Amino acid sequence: MSDVLISAAELAERLGEVTLLDVRWTLADPDAGRPAYLAGHIPGAVFVDLHHELADPSQPATEGRHPLPPVERLQESARAWGVRTGRPVVVYDDSSGMAAARAWWLLRHAGVSDVRVLDGALSAWTTAGHPLEAGEVRAEPGDIELAYGALPVLTADQAAAFPRVGTLLDARAPERYRGEAEPIDPRAGHIPGAVSAPATGNIDASGGFLEPGSIRARFQELGVDLSAPIGVYCGSGVTAAHTLLALAAAGVPGALYPGSWSQWSNQDRPVATGDQP
Incomplete structure (x- = not known):
């Protein structure tokens, strides 16, 4: 496995050696995660809201719908x-x-070096x-010390300029990128210069991530130069x-x-529509 994914088989072998977090959540039903967790979760998992x-x-006009929490609160x-x-x-x-x-x-981003996602999600475990x-x-209280800065982030101004130095990917659904539908944010469309790359294309028919070679091929087919800088946004920074x-x-x-589209579309910034960057 990669250093960012773990299989159900490997997790079963290492269950007592890891801190296990259940992060069930969807935008369509944001409060359904805890009841589902209480009904049944992987043994030892702690629920995360x-x-x-x-x-x-949420601060759509300034920070977007899902701003990063202060690192002190995340540490707590x-x-x-x-x-x-x-x-x-x-x-x-x-x-x-x-x-x-x-x-x-x-x-x-906060400095925890060994974090992996269960490939195939909960269904891989139960299947x-x-x-x-x-x-x-x-859980027994932890002692982790956190500080932001381990992974790169973009401001709105940096996202605007990004297509000049690399590829800016839009991870939302194609119809939202094209500006044909916008169920949440005030304006429809995409950041000028951004390339449509729906996050749903990252997974295979079983719900697991594509193999590394297939991932690379997917983005190269979208015209992404994998050796140049890559930035990603979505609706509110979650799917990205x-x-x-x-x-x-x-x-x-x-x-x-x-901040993603929820921040961008609430500010006086240019908007592109259609299927081209």
Whole structure:
């Protein structure tokens, strides 16, 4: 396995050696994660609330819908989850890593060096016949010290200029990129110069990540120069982390624009529509 993904088989072997985090969340039903967790989760997993613990309160006009939380608050949360210095962390969800990738990226950005996402999500675990347990896990408090800066981020101004130095990827659905539909944010379209690369294209039919070679081939077919800088945005900085995880699994670094379209479309910035950058 890569150093950012872990298989269900490997997790089963290492279950007692890692801090395990359940990050079930979807934009369509943001409060459904905890009840699902309480009904059944991988043994030892602690529930993480993406909306309240992996993001600051929504500030669309200035920071976007899911701003990065202050590192002090993230550290407090991570210690409550049991994250400890030198102990590996594994995160999972039930949506092919779309939510878990946010926890992966945020913890890596904050300096936790060994964080991996369960490849194939919870279904990979249950399909393999591994058990679930019900109820809530209360972890022994951790001692992790966090500081942002381990991974690159882009401001809105840097995202605007990015297509001149590399490739800016838009990880949202194609119809939102083209400006045909915008169910959440005030304006439809995309950042001028950005290339459409829906995050759903990072996974295969089973819900697991594409193999590294296939990931590289996918982005090269989109016209991405993998040796040049790559930036990624989405609606609010959550789904973009999934694309950064896929790129990392293929050995390709990238930068996140955390404010993403939710910030951009709330400001007086240019908007492009159609299927071309």
